[in-house]
Amino acid sequence: MKFKNSTLTLLIGTCIAVTLAFVVMAWAQEQGKLLLPQDKGPDKLDVSSYPKPIQDDYKVFAEKCPKCHTLARGLNTMMTQDEWSRYVKRMMHKPNSGINESQGKQIFDFLVYDETNRKDKDPKSFNRSLTDEELEKLKAGEGH
Ligand code: HEC
Numbered sequence: 823m824k825f826k827n828s829t830l831t832l833l834i835g836t837c838i839a840v841t842l843a844f845v846v847m848a849w850a851q852e853q854g855k856l857l858l859p860q861d862k863g864p865d866k867l868d869v870s871s872y873p874k875p876i877q878d879d880y881k882v883f884a885e886k887c888p889k890c891h892t893l894a895r896g897l898n899t900m901m902t903q904d905e906w907s908r909y910v911k912r913m914m915h916k917p918n919s920g921i922n923e924s925q926g927k928q929i930f931d932f933l934v935y936d937e938t939n940r941k942d943k944d945p946k947s948f949n950r951s952l953t954d955e956e957l958e959k960l961k962a963g964e965g966h
Pocket residue numbers: 858883886887888889890891895896899909910912913914916917918919920921929950951952953954957
């Protein structure tokens with residue numbers, strides 16, 4: 823009886839330890855994610871005043887783009903139309919992005935509409951996109 827009890831205690835203890843280890847690992851991974859200045863801005867947008875097709879495009883953007891970083895990143899970064907075109911492709915081509923051509927086009931349409939009708943009118947409220955050099959610097963400084 824005594825033996826059985828301690829086996830059970832050991833078993834439960836091991837389960838708790840393993841669970842804790844997983845939680846800590848997940849937390850560490852989350853902390854290790856690179857944070858950009860624009861990630862700190864709002865992570866959602868009220869698009870009720872936008873044209874219906876753009877509202878549908880926003881839904882695709884809101885579903886697909888927060889997979890690796892917050893939705894805030896896209897919402898608070900200012901780019902020209904050409905840069906957005908290049909950037910949506912760059913995001914699409916990242917491993918496991920889960921974004922196909924037609925979804926990429928919808929996301930691009932939303933971003934360009936939002937850029938022209940919201941961000942460009944109030945540039946001070948948004949972050950310009952970081953250059954590749956700035957991104958590299960941030961990545962290199964990670965964990966220090
Ligand atoms: C597969 C992961 C992944 C997905 C999905 C993804 N991103 Fe990114 N995004 C990144 C990474 C990683 C970076 C950091 C820069 C780099 O490595 O290219 C980044 C950077 C950015 C930046 C910062 C640009 C700058 O230079 O300041 C913007 C804006 C952005 N993403 C928007 C989007 C949008 C819009 C979508 C949806 C189409 C999206 N991301 C989907 C991984 C992803």
